[in-house]
Amino acid sequence: MDAPHFIWQDPDWPAMRYDGAVVGAEVALARRAQGVVEGKLSALGFDQRRTLAAEAWSQEAVATAAIEGERLDLLAVRSSVARRLGVASQPGPSVPRHIDGLLDIMDDAVNLAAAPLSHERLHAWQAALFPTGYSGMSKIRVGAYREHTEPMQIVSGRIGHEKVHYEAPPSSMVAAEMESMLDWFNHDGNGDSLVRAALAHLWFETVHPFEDGNGRVGRVIIDLVLARDSGETSRLMRISQGLLAKREDYYIELERAQSGGLDVTAWVVWFVTQVRAACEQAALIIDEAMAKGRFWRTHGDKELSPRQRKVLNVLLDAGPGGFEGGMSTKKYESLTGTSRASASRDLSELEDWGLLLRAGNGRSTRYYPNIPGWDLRAEAAGRSA
Known part of the structure; x- marks a missing residue:
């Protein structure tokens, strides 16, 4: 087994330092992106904001579990989130206790953001993740800090070829170290919130x-x-989803920060950059929601059949270019269970009414939502060429 990359050195954590100018420049960019999100969010109605928050929360729950190698059923997560937020949703699979536990602690963090962070609250969060007292097949200590005497090592790789990335402080020091952290967290109000995160x-x-x-x-x-910093807007900032997409970099940057002494400039800059990226992605999602809202307002007078409305919602939910290959007659048949003749007639009607744009001919014919700015006509033409 490789030697540990870094072993706990008992640093003076409150003395963590960073280059204010370098970090400040990145924070300014992130704040600008956050302001764009807040501005766009204000243009949405309550139901639209709640629907976006529900989907963001669901995706975040799946992502934070996936970072640890655990796969959650997205439909089950969506069902539980919809019930919590009062969003209309199709019934989903039953939700295992550990998934509800994860959603409980995410909800607690946002809804009770102003409450102090305490040992007891952290213990409750961790216990909610392991309602049976087991992690996989292994019994673990839940609702309390670790007490085992062997070193806590962060490893990766298959058995017999593990790589030790980091060795945490011994269990005997955990309570004192967490007391220091919580004292700083609850009483030191200096610095930008993104940096504090x-x-x-x-x-x-x-x-x-x-x-x-x-x-x-x-x-x-x-x-x-x-949540303390931006309230409702924080629901739309899919930080864990971004960290999952850059999981290797995420672990590398944490490891570097843990092994690089008290100057944590590189870590803070990297983290704030991820927040900015999350805000930029949130802005795009809001744009799509606004485009869908305009689409339905424009075509609210059309007498659509249930299957036409279902297919349009599938295309709109996929977003610009998200429904790969566009909508074909065959796909329409599969989605709605109708005949080829009915599918062809439905799609032609939607084109005639201006809801869909057609690209290609014959068997290559594809349909896309008629939404300015999505640029799907050019995309469709390129795919059919």
């Missing part, structure tokens, strides 16, 4: 206080800080 996550992950669940709890701490 970066520092809090790094500090928590470095102490690694629990036997399991540290990654998910650590990312919920991020949710809490962002």
